[in-house]
Amino acid sequence: xxxxxxxxMTIAMTACSSNNNEGSPSANGNDGNTSANEPVTLExxxxxxxxxxxxYFNALFADYAKTHPNVTIDWKDYxxxxxxxxxxxxxxxxxxxxxxxxxxxxxxxxxxxGALADLGSLISEETKSAYFDGIFNSTVFxxxxxxxxxxxxxxxxxxxxxxxxxxxxxxxxPPKTKEELYEWGRQIKExxxxxxxxxxxxxxxxxxxxxxxLNEDRTAAAFNSxxxxxxxxxxxxxxxxxxxxxxxxxxxxxxxxYASEQVAFELSGPTFINFIKTAAEDVYNNTIAVPxxxxxxxxxxxxxxxxxxxxxxxxxQEAADFAAFLTNADNQTAxxxxxxxxxxxxxxxxxxxxxxxxxxxxxxAKIASAQSLDKAQEYFLGVPNASDINTAINRKLQEIILxxxxxxxxxxxxxxxxxxxxxxxxx
Numbered sequence: 069x070x071x072x073x074x075x076x077m078t079i080a081m082t083a084c085s086s087n088n089n090e091g092s093p094s095a096n097g098n099d100g101n102t103s104a105n106e107p108v109t110l111e112x113x114x115x116x117x118x119x120x121x122x123x124y125f126n127a128l129f130a131d132y133a134k135t136h137p138n139v140t141i142d143w144k145d146y147x148x149x150x151x152x153x154x155x156x157x158x159x160x161x162x163x164x165x166x167x168x169x170x171x172x173x174x175x176x177x178x179x180x181x182g183a184l185a186d187l188g189s190l191i192s193e194e195t196k197s198a199y200f201d202g203i204f205n206s207t208v209f210x211x212x213x214x215x216x217x218x219x220x221x222x223x224x225x226x227x228x229x230x231x232x233x234x235x236x237x238x239x240x241x242p243p244k245t246k247e248e249l250y251e252w253g254r255q256i257k258e259x260x261x262x263x264x265x266x267x268x269x270x271x272x273x274x275x276x277x278x279x280x281x282l283n284e285d286r287t288a289a290a291f292n293s294x295x296x297x298x299x300x301x302x303x304x305x306x307x308x309x310x311x312x313x314x315x316x317x318x319x320x321x322x323x324x325x326y327a328s329e330q331v332a333f334e335l336s337g338p339t340f341i342n343f344i345k346t347a348a349e350d351v352y353n354n355t356i357a358v359p360x361x362x363x364x365x366x367x368x369x370x371x372x373x374x375x376x377x378x379x380x381x382x383x384x385q386e387a388a389d390f391a392a393f394l395t396n397a398d399n400q401t402a403x404x405x406x407x408x409x410x411x412x413x414x415x416x417x418x419x420x421x422x423x424x425x426x427x428x429x430x431x432x433a434k435i436a437s438a439q440s441l442d443k444a445q446e447y448f449l450g451v452p453n454a455s456d457i458n459t460a461i462n463r464k465l466q467e468i469i470l471x472x473x474x475x476x477x478x479x480x481x482x483x484x485x486x487x488x489x490x491x492x493x494x495x
Contacts (some may be wrong), residue, residue, distance in 0.1 A: 078461060110142065111460060112165065113165045114144075115144070117145055121403075124403065124406060129143070152174055156178075163380070164382075166378070167381075172320070182379065185378065187215070198413050200442060216391045219400065225249070225357070226344075226357050227354055229355065241358055242361075244283055246363040246364075276362075281486075291482075292476075297475050300469075301475050302353070338434065341429055360434055368445075400412065404416065414441075458485050460482055461486065464481060
């Protein structure tokens with residue numbers, strides 16, 4: 069997991085905001101202040117951001133009031149579980165909030181059930197184009213956008229420099245593709261006895277290799293094709309060869325394997341750094357970070373938070389205008405600097421904060437992550453009922469890789485389960 073919310077982070081808090089209104093004009097071409105003479109209160113919900121970020125948001129609200137003096141922001145903050153249950157109860161009704169912070173999976177779930185406002189007529193094309201395409205498209209259904217991307221994260225490749233060099237490889241010229249990564253893992257296994265890396269066997273292996281999880285209209289599974297079978301057979305072969313550890317390793321296990329130098333690589337987000345520094349400082353000091361090699365899909369996974377407008381909002385245009393302001397490039401850049409996250413806006417990564425390095429592992433990872441955003445997308449990418457679909461696929465992959473089940477028949481069985489999930493979602 070790259071990150072869930074920012075609740076557990078220890079971050080020095082500074083007041084930071086922007087007077088730049090880029091990204092906030094509404095689709096009708098006005099200044100975003102659609103009801104200039106009528107007082108409007110927008111109920112704004114976030115996930116676990118108080119009290120750490122009170123100064124940032126209070127400054128941002130004051131900035132917004134300068135150009136929208138009739139709009140008052142009523143900010144409420146909840147834990148993730150609470151915001152999900154509360155929103156399910158109110159999203160389509162008269163008690164709905166106006167602007168809500170959600171992860172992509174839950175945003176997609178609500179969008180597929182018609183509980184979110186279609187933003188297509190509420191925001192301009194300029195606003196839509198401000199975000200990285202793959203991240204923005206993660207919450208687009210049938211050509212209709214349902215969310216503003218906000219802060220995000222991507223995986224990078226952490227490498228044990230000592231193991232890499234012992235294997236006769238040059239860490240200054242790291243692998244760029246998954247095939248090159250596998251070759252590096254093979255050589256490391258032969259020369260040092262360590263495996264390449266540990267991972268979880270999940271549905272994201274398919275889009276990484278340009279295999280769609282669902283068909284084009286998202287009515288049936290598509291991953292159990294001949295090409296999909298070949299991808300999983302190759303994964304199983306890599307595990308049997310010892311290049312990838314034979315363990316469906318969660319994040320905690322991956323840290324243990326890397327800290328004990330049983331593997332040379334870790335595919336993870338920036339949160340990995342603090343864990344490895346605590347678990348094995350000598351390994352941390354011997355680690356470098358580079359952009360994650362890509363498969364045939366030429367993508368890197370993001371894990372994003374979004375801002376949505378529930379369909380039950382009494383002020384959808386004003387809500388969309390504020391959401392666009394909150395997530396514009398200047399405000400995302402400012403938030404990233406205090407929250408140690410990545411922005412989803414293209415202009416933000418031009419800032420020196422994302423380009424200049426002091427050669428620490430933290431700086432290397434930040435720069436490698438920022439350089440990955442042009443290829444970043446959520447692998448669910450508009451898939452409804454993503455959690456249930458992911459679970460069905462993951463279970464069968466574990467049977468294949470850990471227990472030796474037949475690849476084709478297992479994927480067909482997983483596809484049947486996925487099709488049942490999709491049918492049930494329609495009812």
